[in-house]
Amino acid sequence: MGTKPTPRSIPVAPGSRTPRRSIHECGLFADCPDLVGTPFSYAREEEVYGEGEDAEFVYRVVEGAVRSHKILSDGRRQITGFHLAGNLFGFEQGDTHWHTAEALSDTRVLIFQRRQIERAATRSAEVACQLWGMATTSLRDAQNLMLLLGRRSAQERVAAFLIEVDGRFGGTGAFALPMTRRDIADYLGLTIETVSRTFSQLEENGALRRSGSRQITLHRGRLRHVVEN
């Protein structure tokens, strides 16, 4: 989707395109000064990688947001995660991506070569343990989402989602959703209409306020009450 500046040809030779930042800014792990990422950008709705492609790179979001999804042949889509500033994504089991990743909005990332990270992991137990920890954290998130998808009502799903997003944006209770209703629906296993209706219900109940469709202010107490059943 969108224009495709062949993302895979550029990051390998990072010299000219963008000057390297300080190690502190571009490095992946504190104790790996040689593990430096190359800055890169994606436009809104642009694909970062597609399911089935070689998993050559790993990405850290600097600014913007990315979604990962799986899709069925008839178009049904499940978003498995949103990656916000600071998040790492693109690790896979095996040599190919089993997800598609796309930028929600114009997004800046740092690109790392997967091989290089794997080599660092085989050399440094500390790096490997950090990677293990990140994978375990992702697993916990995935399992929480499984509970939500398998056992929660539409209201509970949307409320839990808003609380989650709020937390990831600093927990101020007010934020602009970086994703469309379709993205939310495909993350929560609902339809856009149900998401929209649920927003309206939550607004009626005073659990949130909308200013425009994206800007949300939460009444976190009431929202938590919806989730905590």
Added chain:
Amino acid sequence: MGTKPTPRSIPVAPGSRTPRRSIHECGLFADCPDLVGTPFSYAREEEVYGEGEDAEFVYRVVEGAVRSHKILSDGRRQITGFHLAGNLFGFEQGDTHWHTAEALSDTRVLIFQRRQIERAATRSAEVACQLWGMATTSLRDAQNLMLLLGRRSAQERVAAFLIEVDGRFGGTGAFALPMTRRDIADYLGLTIETVSRTFSQLEENGALRRSGSRQITLHRGRLRHVVEN
């Protein structure tokens, strides 16, 4: 549930209870001869560990089967995985279990001290990488289940489930389900009635045959056709 032989007091001192097997049989990783598991047993429906408990041990199933689940205050339950012979379970992010694990049937396991495994990981990059790989594999499984829970119909869920179980039992197309309809329902985000009805439908369509409620023979072609949409 059931009798509780205080699982946590025994594995620490593995000397007397059961004679240690060969390293090959009890070890967790080939290159860690010091990482030896203690054999232990759980009765049908017995809890291995509960949500919120200290995650002191890690388990490998030798014989039998274990389920991991998360549960809401009103009893809604989501099973996040079944662990069969050979599978490792009990790793967590942080120091406490965020699941409950229970034996489906009388089950023999090997118990490992989590601390010891973590220490091995910090010493050996190879061990850490293996742990990382296992976590990544679990993550992939979890994300596939998310797609199933979020976007698939009851028929597709049950069909996919049966294909998965068949694969884990060797792919012969005939096996005895080790879990109840309730367990299946709570894994697939359905009710027992829907699971039961779906079994009946699939049997009518010739996609499977039942001999007793647990013994299943698959018509894998037709079943795959149901899943592949």
Added chain:
DNA sequence: CGGACAGTTGACTATCCTCAAGTATGGTGG
């Protein structure tokens, strides 16, 4: 101003859930 697209709302439908009754199955005790 107008077009494209995102989002909302309404009416109707379908899938799955709930409640209820009935049928196997397996273990226990006489």
Added chain:
DNA sequence: CCACCATACTTGAGGATAGTCAACTGTCCG
């Protein structure tokens, strides 16, 4: 060995939640 009970499973009828289809509104662009 059989009767009995508890439990697992199946089936049916009706209902609720979320989905589908469609129309409409708002917003961002040029």
